[in-house]
Amino acid sequence: MSPIPSSMSAVIQKFDGYSNTATGPVIENAADWLEAAQIPVPKPGPGQVLIRLRTASVNPSDIHFIKGEYGQPRIKGMPAGFEGCGDVVATGTGAEALQDQRVAFVAAGSGAWAEYIVTQAQMCIPLRPEISDEDGAAQIVNPLTAMAMVDIAQGAGNAFVLSAATSQLGKLMCSLGRDLGLNPIAMVRRAETAETLKELGAAEVLATTDTDMMSKFAKVSAELKPRVFLDAVADQISEQVFCAMPNVARWVCYGKLSTELPKLTQMGQLIFMNKRIEGFWLTQWMMSTPPADQMRVVGEVQARFADGRWKTDVSERLALKDVVPNLATALKKSDGKVIITP
Numbered sequence: 512m513s514p515i516p517s518s519m520s521a522v523i524q525k526f527d528g529y530s531n532t533a534t535g536p537v538i539e540n541a542a543d544w545l546e547a548a549q550i551p552v553p554k555p556g557p558g559q560v561l562i563r564l565r566t567a568s569v570n571p572s573d574i575h576f577i578k579g580e581y582g583q584p585r586i587k588g589m590p591a592g593f594e595g596c597g598d599v600v601a602t603g604t605g606a607e608a609l610q611d612q613r614v615a616f617v618a619a620g621s622g623a624w625a626e627y628i629v630t631q632a633q634m635c636i637p638l639r640p641e642i643s644d645e646d647g648a649a650q651i652v653n654p655l656t657a658m659a660m661v662d663i664a665q666g667a668g669n670a671f672v673l674s675a676a677t678s679q680l681g682k683l684m685c686s687l688g689r690d691l692g693l694n695p696i697a698m699v700r701r702a703e704t705a706e707t708l709k710e711l712g713a714a715e716v717l718a719t720t721d722t723d724m725m726s727k728f729a730k731v732s733a734e735l736k737p738r739v740f741l742d743a744v745a746d747q748i749s750e751q752v753f754c755a756m757p758n759v760a761r762w763v764c765y766g767k768l769s770t771e772l773p774k775l776t777q778m779g780q781l782i783f784m785n786k787r788i789e790g791f792w793l794t795q796w797m798m799s800t801p802p803a804d805q806m807r808v809v810g811e812v813q814a815r816f817a818d819g820r821w822k823t824d825v826s827e828r829l830a831l832k833d834v835v836p837n838l839a840t841a842l843k844k845s846d847g848k849v850i851i852t853p
């Protein structure tokens with residue numbers, strides 16, 4: 512194995528803290544938020560590992576984060592990126608068991624968009640050999656969220672509604688829902704994606720661009736009685752869908768892809784129909800779910816990727832040196848993840 516250098520290439524953040532804006536996970540020019548730099552390779556402390564990057568994914572949360580619009584503050588000069596796959600090349604005390612393992616990781620000490628990353632050993636999952644580096648780069652955030660949220664739906668009837676169903680997470684939830692015997696009711700912006708989503712497992716696909724969508728949804732809702740709405744968009748259409756769902760329905764907001772702030776129009780639904788509006792954040796789920804349950808979910812996630820029931824669609828691959836000039840254009844492609852390589 513090649514020696515660990517003292518400095519590395521990285522894509523670092525230009526700003527600290529929060530921005531107090533709500534402009535959504537879109538960028539026109541990555542250079543507004545990020546710059547390429549040579550920085551020292553971090554050293555793992557107790558309980559930490561140093562990972563040599565193979566692949567990192569670009570999720571909407573990464574874009575919210577670099578813009579200062581996420582649930583934790585930015586650190587100027589720190590590499591961006593939450594999630595990736597790589598080889599453990601050094602360990603701090605207590606983390607020796609991971610030495611030389613190929614792992615999927617969440618970057619909890621320094622960012623993933625760098626040649627080397629320091630993170631906590633608990634944030635690493637050793638990967639089965641059948642799992643590709645690209646699936647490894649998107650093995651934690653979306654798959655664990657899909658498992659946790661479809662579990663919420665499974666406890667509440669035979670059907671659930673999901674928005675932004677063409678997203679990577681939406682596709683994972685459609686197929687998981689179908690495999691569990693549920694009826695996923697998928698909302699999309701692009702009507703032409705309906706057939707693909709049905710093949711993946713959606714029982715019904717409704718296009719938000721269809722002017723007749725709400726009456727179609729009312730029919731589907733009366734028939735399938737979905738009681739959970741897993742919503743990554745959170746706009747006024749979401750509010751209308753929630754209002755059209757049966758009593759005891761839960762609107763679980765887990766993403767903010769739209770910059771529109773929805774207005775609540777029927778407060779009586781919360782009072783008289785026992786409906787609820789709530790949030791879901793994987794970080795909270797990880798803090799509140801017992802480790803044994805998390806390990807069971809991680810095992811199921813890897814099994815699904817290993818046997819091909821789940822895969823990561825890749826729209827573009829970018830070398831670290833190309834991230835700042837090319838990320839904004841790469842993100843404009845709709846069908847899959849941008850994957851970063853060293």
Ligand SMILES: NC(=O)c1ccc[n+]([C@@H]2O[C@H](COP(=O)([O-])OP(=O)(O)OC[C@H]3O[C@@H](n4cnc5c(N)ncnc54)[C@H](OP(=O)(O)O)[C@@H]3O)[C@@H](O)[C@H]2O)c1
Binds near residue numbers: 656681765770794845
């Ligand atoms: N709370 C949590 O713990 C958690 C964890 C993981 C992910 N998430 C959230 O889950 C969502 C999906 O993540 P992902 O990685 O699967 O996304 P992704 O693969 O990058 O896909 C996002 C897709 O959403 C659609 N979209 C974008 N803006 C939209 C808008 N304003 N209205 C409707 N649809 C829109 C687009 O598809 P079309 O062009 O086909 O419409 C886009 O391709 C994100 O909001 C992310 O932040 C939350």
